[in-house]
Amino acid sequence: MRTIAVFGAGKLGEVLLSGLLRAGWSADRLLATARRPERAQELAERYGIKVVDNETAMLEADVLTVAVKPQDAGALLADLGPKLPAGKLVVSLCAGLPTAFFARHLPEGTPVVRVMTNTPALVDEAMTAISAGPHATAEHLALTEEMFRPLGRTIRVPESQQDAVTALSGSGPAYFYFLVEAMTDAGILLGLPRQVAHDLIVQTAIGSAVMLRESGEHPVKLREAVTSPAGTTINAIRELENHGVRAAFLAALEAARDRARELAAQSG
Numbered sequence: 108m109r110t111i112a113v114f115g116a117g118k119l120g121e122v123l124l125s126g127l128l129r130a131g132w133s134a135d136r137l138l139a140t141a142r143r144p145e146r147a148q149e150l151a152e153r154y155g156i157k158v159v160d161n162e163t164a165m166l167e168a169d170v171l172t173v174a175v176k177p178q179d180a181g182a183l184l185a186d187l188g189p190k191l192p193a194g195k196l197v198v199s200l201c202a203g204l205p206t207a208f209f210a211r212h213l214p215e216g217t218p219v220v221r222v223m224t225n226t227p228a229l230v231d232e233a234m235t236a237i238s239a240g241p242h243a244t245a246e247h248l249a250l251t252e253e254m255f256r257p258l259g260r261t262i263r264v265p266e267s268q269q270d271a272v273t274a275l276s277g278s279g280p281a282y283f284y285f286l287v288e289a290m291t292d293a294g295i296l297l298g299l300p301r302q303v304a305h306d307l308i309v310q311t312a313i314g315s316a317v318m319l320r321e322s323g324e325h326p327v328k329l330r331e332a333v334t335s336p337a338g339t340t341i342n343a344i345r346e347l348e349n350h351g352v353r354a355a356f357l358a359a360l361e362a363a364r365d366r367a368r369e370l371a372a373q374s375g
């Protein structure tokens with residue numbers, strides 16, 4: 108079993124570590140790094156893993172998973188890059204940053220894999236997209252899949268699609284939570300107690316998601332089955348169309364994709 112280090116175990120890094128432990132990855136094969144000592148202590152106590160400095164993690168691990176914010180990746184790589192021994196696999200979780208950015212900071216020949224996952228990894232329902240960067244072989248991709256498959260679904264995509272993936276499934280959970288929040292408010296407007304509105308919409312979201320996955324039907328077909336002629340649903344759909352909700356999603360995802368591009372441009 109390989110040793111995996113998570114550099115910058117913040118929100119997403121912790122989700123990954125907890126998922127690997129749930130999947131049976133041995134705690135003594137996991138390392139984490141953190142910038143703040145109190146965070147390091149918290150992770151060590153919570154998961155029983157070693158939290159070490161970046162250089163130790165780089166030397167001891169086989170897979171170096173970069174989970175710092177894209178804005179912090181340059182400083183981390185400037186520190187580690189020149190000292191990186193051969194034979195390590197670098198897996199980036201950073202939104203926007205192309206593998207070419209990593210290659211510029213790392214010794215020639217270092218394999219890099221770019222990954223975009225999402226927070227439902229916490230309940231083993233992540234959507235993880237994996238792309239080969241420079242020097243990444245089939246074996247490196249298989250190893251990355253081995254890390255992420257227990258956390259949900261994985262797919263391979265060309266790296267050119269990763270900014271779109273980031274906008275769609277990387278950020279996607281936030282859009283669903285936003286929708287649930289808005290629908291709960293709507294329930295309150297209609298006179299339901301907050302908790303009742305919340306419970307109704309959460310179960311409706313789960314039921315709809317399971318139907319989407321398990322029926323294999325097109326969403327239009329599933330929506331039609333709910334939308335009775337001259338019934339209630341079509342009145343709501345007309346309002347959603349009048350308020351440009353579909354167009355808002357198109358614009359929102361373009362904005363997220365553009366931000367991923369900006370992060371890459373700013374990182375140099």
Ligand SMILES: NC(=O)C1=CN([C@@H]2O[C@H](COP(=O)(O)OP(=O)(O)OC[C@H]3O[C@@H](n4cnc5c(N)ncnc54)[C@H](OP(=O)(O)O)[C@@H]3O)[C@@H](O)[C@H]2O)C=CC1
Nearest residue numbers: 115117118119120141142174175176177179200201202224
């Ligand atoms: N959150 C999400 O849903 C997703 C995030 N991502 C990507 O994952 C990455 C992490 O995001 P997220 O977890 O939300 O961010 P967080 O800020 O929660 O985590 C990043 C962590 O890295 C630490 N850090 C920064 N620099 C260093 C360093 N040099 N050495 C050690 N630790 C360091 C930070 O420390 P400090 O606490 O001091 O700031 C922080 O704890 C990003 O690149 C993001 O694009 C990808 C998909 C989904």
Ligand SMILES: O=C(O)[C@@H]1CCC=N1
Nearest residue numbers: 202273274277278279
């Ligand atoms: O908001 C962000 O930048 C990160 C990347 C995808 C989800 N969260």
